[in-house]
Amino acid sequence: MAILEMKRIEILAMLANSKKIVDLLQEYGVVEIDDHQEESSDILYKVSVSPAISQIERFHASAESAIEILNNYAPVKSSMLASFAPRKDMTVSEFLEKSQDVDKILDRCSKLNGVYKKIQDKRIEIVRCNTLIEGLAPWLELDIPSSFKGTASTSAFIGRLPDAYDRESLISAIVSAEPELGFDVEIISSDKIQTCIIAICHKDGEKDFEQALRRLGFITVSDPNSALPGERMDQLQKDIEKCNDDIAEYESEINSFAQEREQIEFLLDYLMIRIDKYKILDKLSMSKNIFIVSGYIPATEVDGLEEKLEARFDVAISVTDPDFENEDVPVALSNGRVASTMEFVTNMYSTPGHDDIDPNPFMPFAYFNLFGLMLGDAGYGLLMVIVTLFVKLKIKPEPDKMRSVDYGLYCGIFTVIWGALMNGWFGDLPQYLGITFITDNHWYWFQPLDHTTRFLLFCFFLGLLHLGFGVVVNMIGKFKKGKILDGILDNVPVLMIIVGVLPLINSQIGGTALAETVQTLFIYDFLTGPAGRVLYMCLAAGAILVVLTQGRDSKGIIGKLGGGLWAIYNAASGYLGDILSYSRLLALGLCTGVIASVINQLASMPGNPIIFAVVCVFGHAVNLGINLIGTYVHTNRLQYVEFFSKFYEGGGRLFQPLKANSKTFKFKEEAKS
Amino acid sequence: MTMGSVLLILGAACASIFAGIGSAKGVGLVGEAGAGVIAEDPSKFGKILILQILPGTQGLYGFLAAFLILNNYTSELSFAAGLGYFAAALPIAVVGLISGIAQGRVATAGVGVVAKRPDQSGKALIMAAMVETYAVLALLISILLIGQVG
Incomplete structure (x- = not known):
């Protein structure tokens, strides 16, 4: 596998x-x-x-x-x-x-598209009519067609001027420009930015008069029409109604395609x-x-x-056999039910190369534990379990999607476990509901808010285990490739250091800020007893071995020693950073819990059970949503940056066979009799 | 109320104000870029939403630190203790502000990845999550400091 x-x-x-x-x-x-x-x-x-x-x-x-x-x-x-x-x-x-x-259906499709196109055309038509109506509005008072050019001996000008005028001011403006002319103007409408007018003069003075008007900024109507503006307006409105009727008709036609x-x-x-x-x-x-x-x-x-x-x-x-040197050979994975839920996480980082070790089987246990601890609320975990179980049993998704459902289910289960250990049930909701037996019987390990230091050290401890596991996987990978010596020399000293650091953390957990519960654990006695001394020696020996082995590829005694020292410095700083990174377990875990508690507190303030329920449902939904995303991203990060860096390279190309990529139907072969 | 109590409140306020500003700026940046992508392709909403929420955690951390500080509130806090709480608020306040904005910028760049190579969007997420480490570390020190004062 x-x-x-x-x-x-x-x-x-x-x-x-x-x-x-x-x-x-x-x-x-x-x-x-x-x-x-x-x-x-x-x-x-x-x-x-x-x-x-x-x-x-x-x-x-x-x-x-x-x-x-x-x-x-x-x-x-x-x-x-x-x-x-x-x-x-x-x-x-x-x-x-x-x-x-198929051809028939295609025909129907293009018919449907055609009907929709007609709707769109009608919509454009409506917009056009509306624009025209808007343009007509100032001309409604005009009682002759806007295309009127004059009579046998007069010329008429219908158009607009910028600025506001009334009849007197307009006449005086024209007269001051062309005092000789005989003319008349009528204001159709006037507002701050324009004045719509009709002006009439004798045919002889037509040119001069037009020039006088132009100097004032006169523009003739843009769409002269032989119908009266009022009539046109009515017509346009009828057109719009007709378009709307047509659209309704087309829409019902579309519905008939349903x-x-x-x-x-x-x-x-x-x-x-x-x-x-x-x-x-x-x-x-x-x-x-x-x-x-x-x-x-x-x-x-x-x-x-x-x-x-x-x-x-x-x-x-x-x-x-493919030629791995010169060909881009794709990589296909096959994993069991649990490990395959990790494939999408791994593939998001990089598909394994063909000579890589497949990380998926090594990931799930740590992944789900880290996820559970980071979300850290049994109530939220229960919700996840219920939803995913419902999907799993009721909707019965196909294998591909079943994997994501399983992923959610496992995450949910571990969230319930860690949430229960940390006494988080929708924050401190049980307390508000009068349920005290959990707290009374101390059915939990510890409350993270009361013991932040312990929680932190516990996170580091888990981090150390996770990293150590990564080193072990690296060793397994090297063994599989036949590089037994490299596998041992590169990894055993590091493992010795990791194991040797354990009592240091343990003494911190037991030593200062912690309750007695941990101290009664045999592991504490074990690690602080003589075993601790052995482990410290293990730490020292591991450090010396790293110095001695890691420079082995360099030339000369000084090069080898320098390489070794460089390696121990790298290991120390690298692992320090890696382990500190696991403090995000605490940060995100506390966040979920504290916000959940604040939601409960807010909800209980008005003292009304209905408001309490509403605020709780809404608040916890939002909190779960935000923290799910955060937990998902940061659990992945711990895999990619901290865990994968110990053994995994990736860089493969995922196997994509030719198959029926259908969305709606799944094709089965018939049972052959 | 003593001067110490006022300082404690000031500390709690700083933690939530500055970390909140950082997150607000970061989330805002990603949102602006993300809306552009969604206008083109609404189906990318899910991926962009995840990117957008990422710089929001600094605000939560500031809120968390403020809450932990306020848990220690009494009206007769000594000046030294109050100052201590104020100092304890500083790491997450300052780092929250700056890392929130920085993370917002990385996530905004990540929006480009989602737009052009949606299959690689996981990597954009991780790059944005790298910035968050320092907010986590600052929060950690804030929490430890709060524990020390109390």
């Missing part, structure tokens, strides 16, 4: 079967197909299918926008936990049957699978009659695939 052995597979078969074979590979989902390269490429060639891909991608986009429109207009009610729901089962023959309808949602979801899956498949076709090498597909496959899957292929087709399959 760990990193799977990876093989290189080449499949050679008749070209006529190429699509069927790729289909089978996709259905089986165990081969990561790479670009097949052949040195003598005189006969073999490749076919570019990118036009086909982009065509399918266009269909996919169309179906996607159809779904989005349906989500907007006819949303499906779904709970927050719905994303954990398993995909619907569909057999392969059902899939093939439905595939016949029952086709499942079809469209199927189409999305279908197209996605097609896209993936076509992308593979690009990578095949083919000649007139045959084709070759190559890729990586976990060694455990080879036999199953060979059997399947050979049963249905004439194929030649060659399986070889």
